[in-house]
Amino acid sequence: MASEWKKAKDVLHRLNENGFDAYIVGGAVRDYLLKRKVADIDIVTTATPDEVSRLFSKTYRMNNLHQTVIVKHGDEKYEVTTIRGVTIIDDVSLRDLTINSLLMDCNGEVFDFVRGQDDLFQNVLRACEPFDRMIEDPLRMLRVFRFVSELGFDIDQELLSIISTNHERIQDVAIERVIKEWIKLLKGKHRNLALDLIMSTCLFKSIPGLELTEQALDGLSNVKSLKQSTDTVCLTAFCLCLSRINEQYLKNLALSNEQVKKIQARLFYYELRHKKQWNRLDLYDASIQVAIDVENLRNLYNKENQNIAQLLEMWESLPIHQRSELAISGRDLIHALKKNQGPWVKEALMLAEQLVVTGQCQNEKEVLLNAILEEG
Structure with missing residues (x-):
């Protein structure tokens, strides 16, 4: 991270020496002051996107709406955004919360034009002209609670009242943006405080x-901390709290097909685990990662869970871990049985997997072909 900060300040210095104001802004400065791990370093400048692009050799435009350019410096990438308004002060006054409106120059000096440091050290979430800030982007109402979840801060009463009376405005926000904030909220250390306020x-x-x-x-609120969970486990834990879940619901969350399949698999095996312990065939069908996630979910819900080391040992003992490791293929079956291709090929391969995984057959071509022939 020290290298990332140094390179960010190099970017600031380049902008400054060409006559532009430039500062590190937002979450990076906030988390630096709170002595928290800094995720991303963003930069705000009086330079236009074209001017930024001329100053740096490796850039590309990211967001025309917010005038953002990605600057690559060494092996680091920084979002460099042109100020909104006429001055830097105009820009920080338009940001969602005062604690996200702090600036740092290339010498490491912090500038605060909105009393953000006071709010930061008094543990308060406040906005400049809160009605305007929440209405111009209603997702910010959810972001306020996400910061409650992450930081455990109180919400300024005026801001809280504005959210209460204007919450319906968030209905038009794109679900993709909602999901990103929701996952972060669920992983926060103070999640239950945020849920109570929501x-x-x-x-x-x-x-x-x-x-x-x-x-x-x-x-x-009864689920253990999700802080260390993957997004897939986090979303699956959330789904387990809902009264009804189906594939269409998951797709409506704007999740990728791959993510939908991952969540469905974990939901299926979570329910299966209510009935029985893991066996070799279930573990093979699920995959070790799904099994580990299911056991972690059971732990989150205070249910008895199988030892991960034992699951790993069982997984390693399996003769195969995926269909491609079978000694026979669909082509082998068609040739040996002299039948046309059809659904029977998939069924026969599934039988071969079962016979090998359960130890009823060696994973050898002739042995498996004979076994399938005997099964008819």
């Missing part, structure tokens, strides 16, 4: 796509 302000009734209920929020 319920008390009735924001949960208006968040698009999630179909939240008081029962679902209550269920989430």
Whole structure:
């Protein structure tokens, strides 16, 4: 991270020496002051995107709406955004929260034009002209609670009141943006405080796509910390708190087909684990990662869970771990049985997998072909 900061300040210096104001802004400065791990370093400047692009050899435009250019410096990438308004002060006053409006120059000096440091050290989430800030991008209402979840801060009463009376405005926000904030909120250390406030302000009734209920929020509050969970485990844990889940619901969350399949697999085997322990065939069908995630989910819900080391040992003992490792292929079956291709090929390969995984047959071509012939 020290290298990332140094290179970011190099970018600032290049902009400064060409006559432009430039600062590190937002979450990086906030987290630096809080002594938290800094994820990304963003830069704000008086230079236009074209001027930024002329100053750096490796750039590309990211966002025409917010005038953002990605600058690559060494092996680091930085979002460099042109100020909104006439001055830097105009820009920081238009940001979502005061704690995200702090600036740092190339010498490491922090500039605060909105009392953001006071709010930071008093543990308060506040916005400049809060009604305008929340209305111009209603997703910010959910972001406020995401920061509650991450930081455990209080919400300024005026801001909280504005969210309570205007929560319906979030209904038009794209679900893709909602999901990103929702996952971050669920992983926060102070998640339950955020969920309580989402319920008390009735924001949960208006968040698009999630179909939240008081029962679902209550269920989430009983789940152990999701902080270290992957996004897939986090979303699966959330789905387990809802009254009904199907493929269409998951697709409506704007998840990729791959993510939908991952969540469906974990939901299926989570339910299966209510009935029985893992066996060799179930473990093979699921994959070791799904099995580990399912056991982690059971732990999150305070259910008995199998030892991960034992699961890994069982997985390693399997003679094969995927169909491509079978000693026979569909072509082998068609040739040996002298039958046309059809659904029977898939069924025969599934039988071969079962026979090998359960130890009923060696993973050898002739042995498997004879076994399948005997099965008819």
